[in-house]
Amino acid sequence: MTVKLKCLSHTPLRGLNDPGANVVAEVDAALAKARAEVEAFDPELIVIFAPDHYNGLFYDLMPPFVIATAAESVGDYLTQPGPLSVEKDLALELTRHVLDSDVDIALSHRLQVDHGCTQTLEELTGSINRYPVIPIIINSVAPPFAPYRRVRKLGEAVGRFIAKLDKRVLILGTGGLSHEPPVPLLADAPEAISEFLIAGRNPTPEARAARQARTIAAGKIYGTAESLQTPLNADWDLAFIDLLVQGRLDEIDEFKIEEISKAAGRSAHEVRTWVAAFAALAATGAYTARQDYYRAINEWIAGYGVVSAEQN
Numbered sequence: 211m212t213v214k215l216k217c218l219s220h221t222p223l224r225g226l227n228d229p230g231a232n233v234v235a236e237v238d239a240a241l242a243k244a245r246a247e248v249e250a251f252d253p254e255l256i257v258i259f260a261p262d263h264y265n266g267l268f269y270d271l272m273p274p275f276v277i278a279t280a281a282e283s284v285g286d287y288l289t290q291p292g293p294l295s296v297e298k299d300l301a302l303e304l305t306r307h308v309l310d311s312d313v314d315i316a317l318s319h320r321l322q323v324d325h326g327c328t329q330t331l332e333e334l335t336g337s338i339n340r341y342p343v344i345p346i347i348i349n350s351v352a353p354p355f356a357p358y359r360r361v362r363k364l365g366e367a368v369g370r371f372i373a374k375l376d377k378r379v380l381i382l383g384t385g386g387l388s389h390e391p392p393v394p395l396l397a398d399a400p401e402a403i404s405e406f407l408i409a410g411r412n413p414t415p416e417a418r419a420a421r422q423a424r425t426i427a428a429g430k431i432y433g434t435a436e437s438l439q440t441p442l443n444a445d446w447d448l449a450f451i452d453l454l455v456q457g458r459l460d461e462i463d464e465f466k467i468e469e470i471s472k473a474a475g476r477s478a479h480e481v482r483t484w485v486a487a488f489a490a491l492a493a494t495g496a497y498t499a500r501q502d503y504y505r506a507i508n509e510w511i512a513g514y515g516v517v518s519a520e521q522n
């Protein structure tokens with residue numbers, strides 16, 4: 211087995227509310243470099259830890275963690291719709307292995323995934339189905355969340371499974387860093403919103419367009435005095451990246467969910483996907499990591515980072 215890791219932010223607003231051309235070019239260059247590295251590595255399997263933003267998972271049955279044996283992209287926010295090339299039998303084997311490792315995980319034989327999973331796949335591989343993939347969704351948007359120490363345990367269990375495979379495996383984490391888009395909360399939500407959050411699968415095109423328009427409007431004022439959302443926090447982001455690069459993963463067990471929401475925004479919990487990805491890599495052996503890119507980008511509602519790592 212050979213393992214490489216990439217963790218990066220995603221944003222619903224790429225192409226819909228872009229920052230200046232110089233910043234877009236900078237991000238494009240960072241992504242082009244990452245994509246070239248993936249191409250050269252030529253993975254035989256991608257294990258992607260990703261969040262969902264009320265497209266596949268709803269409060270009618272909200273699991274903390276899910277492995278998909280089949281997945282279909284809903285194609286939100288300019289992403290490619292259609293099926294992913296999920297390694298069905300291996301995904302099922304991984305599910306058994308995770309359960310045998312004392313980490314409870316849900317299983318889906320038909321999961322809808324959104325830009326939170328597919329944008330990174332597209333950016334790093336050119337499409338949503340270029341390489342065999344196993345999607346692992348970590349609830350990062352719909353509280354209550356599993357504690358961070360459980361996310362680390364999940365990652366470790368997945369890493370031990372990867373370590374037994376005779377394959378080149380690319381581990382991906384996607385989401386974060388600090389940010390807070392206008393994702394509604396179930397607590398105190400009006401009837402129509404709570405109905406959507408509980409059972410809003412397959413929205414009409416009009417409903418999807420309204421969601422996207424709301425996010426674009428939020429992006430236009432994000433980081434200004436007019437915005438009610440928690441702003442980006444570059445210090446928090448860089449400290450988190452440092453912790454991963456320095457291999458201080460045990461400190462993650464002490465992360466406090468409420469404190470992170472306040473300091474870095476409610477959607478900063480998407481970094482749970484990075485936690486799981488790094489824990490998985492660490493379970494395969496010692497690693498070296500580096501920060502490839504970071505910039506706080508208000509227009510994209512994203513503390514936007516790219517981090518790479520590989521086994522020593």
Ligand SMILES: O=C(O)CCC(=O)/C=C/C=C(/O)C(=O)O
Pocket residue numbers: 220221222263264325326386389390391392393394421422425477480511
């Ligand atoms: O669900 C919607 O489309 C509206 C909610 C939203 O703002 C989506 C945010 C997407 C992200 O990737 C994020 O910021 O985490």
Ligand SMILES: [Fe+2]
Pocket residue numbers: 220261263326385386477480
């Ligand atoms: Fe997201």
